Amino acid sequence: MLDQLSERSGKFVVPGNKLGVVEEVLPGQGTYVDNGIIHSLTTGNVRLDLPNRRISVPPSVRQPLVPKVGNTVSGLINNVQEKSAEIRILNINGKSVGGFFSGILHVSNVSERFVKTMFDAFRPGDVIRARVISAANRVFHLTTEEPTLGVTYAFCSHCGRSLNYRDRTLRCATCGRIEGRKTATDYWNT
Numbered sequence: 001m002l003d004q005l006s007e008r009s010g011k012f013v014v015p016g017n018k019l020g021v022v023e024e025v026l027p028g029q030g031t032y033v034d035n036g037i038i039h040s041l042t043t044g045n046v047r048l049d050l051p052n053r054r055i056s057v058p059p060s061v062r063q064p065l066v067p068k069v070g071n072t073v074s075g076l077i078n079n080v081q082e083k084s085a086e087i088r089i090l091n092i093n094g095k096s097v098g099g100f101f102s103g104i105l106h107v108s109n110v111s112e113r114f115v116k117t118m119f120d121a122f123r124p125g126d127v128i129r130a131r132v133i134s135a136a137n138r139v140f141h142l143t144t145e146e147p148t149l150g151v152t153y154a155f156c157s158h159c160g161r162s163l164n165y166r167d168r169t170l171r172c173a174t175c176g177r178i179e180g181r182k183t184a185t186d187y188w189n190t
Helices: 002-008
Strands: 018-021 031-034 037-040 047-049 054-056 072-080 084-092 095-106 127-134 140-143 150-153 163-166 169-172
Antiparallel strands (some): 018 037, 047 054, 072 084, 127 140, 163 169
């Protein structure tokens, strides 16, 4: 019986392919058991660990990066309304995302201090860092309440130039306009 399993070692399989039975070998990573039969759960090459009598299928294709609760995300503010902002998520925990994900930031999750309206904290085009606090109904709810979270780069809403952070304020070096944002502690200066 193990000879038949040894022949399968290294073979390319797709989800659902039969790999063996639980009486012969234990299921490992990338496998599932259905009525005592071990099947491939992922696409990849079969790996047989004879000393431990375990069969596995490490995935040959990288799994898509999807935001999860607790992840730190960076993105671009697409839309700001009085009580919420929509963020296009560009990376998760410092890794670029391949797909398109949006997050929602509610005014109650902006800061530990009271924020009357989202326009006091964010503007369209701002680059922000936030944390995912919920993924209910496939909607990624975000927070920027921690000091390291918030706007990391912003543009002047009057002339479009980048804003510099000095003395706890954001000031445009070109037109002199002062704007309010909920900035991260490591706001980028030019």
